[in-house]
Amino acid sequence: MPLLPPAAPLLAWYDRHRRVLPFRSRGGPPDPYHVWLSEVMLQQTTVAAVGPRFDRFLARFPSVAALAAAPEGDVMEEWAGLGYYARARNLHACARLVAARGGFPREAAALRELPGIGAYTAAAVAAIAFDRPVVPVDGNVERVVARLAAEEAELPGAKPRLAALAEGFMADAEARARPGDFAQALFDLGATICTPRAPACALCPWREGCEARKRGIQEELPRKAPKRARPLRQGMHFLLTDAAGQVLLRRRPPKGLLGGMLEIPGTPWRDEPWSEAEALPFAPLPGLRWRRVPGVARHGFTHFELEMGLLAAEVPALSPAEGMEARPLAEAPAALPTVMRRLLQLLE
DNA sequence: AAGCCGGGGTA
């Protein structure tokens, strides 16, 4: 098994080239609340997408105590558009636990017990906020380590092996002296030099010790198991508005797809397209005359693609049933997940 | 171990 390269060149590179990011502390010690919030937002979400949303979230919920005291609906609404909405629910639950115990645990093992915090986030918060000697293993670190060690086994099967290799970084005293910087240096290396495609090996502080580069296979690693094709599903939705400019929305069940988020009422999503007559029994109010809004809206989820049609009708005044609520049409997009915003875009 | 769970940036 090839040895991991020393931490010193990477840390020196980081000291010169580290990215300036909205959620990164400048100067002073990092605020654990800020570190935790940014790490949760960054789960499967790009730095570019998180930046503005992090500042907006902090403005609305400035502290763990403020977040813990907020109604869950407010948190879900603030999360609208970010995706993976279970993160928002877990974030809120976690804030309440942390507020009750008077602060975040400092050890990764204890952080790991909190809702929404897995192995990665526990290590990231422990290292960055508390300088505990652990290595968070995300997609960047997996890629860097797979190339350093020329690990040819496919992901996700190779995850445990890559994590075990990454743990070895902390055997180096220079890494152990700066765990937070070391973790973020790995992220920055993966994001700017050791990129998924066309890595800039000539600029890499670890180019001498990289086994994949020696063999010329750096662009092929990490290998990944092939993914299944996403099926296409169909839905028909009902835009019911009133004379005051309000629109009828429905709250989705707390768990599952888009759990806890608002939606525009509609049919179930199935494999075949819906005719207007087939869809009508699913309308939020019977006996209305619906008109078809031209066009179809498309949206991609993780495991299927969705195509939606829209029917519109108007009543004098909405009286929302249980599980429904009326909102001004102009304010609806801000509270809706992106898939529902796509439907509203058909009106333009 | 495998499936479920969003959305956007990028080539």
Add this chain to the structure above:
DNA sequence: TACCCAGGCTT
């Protein structure tokens, strides 16, 4: 288009 992203939870 397809791939990837500072992953976690459930079964």
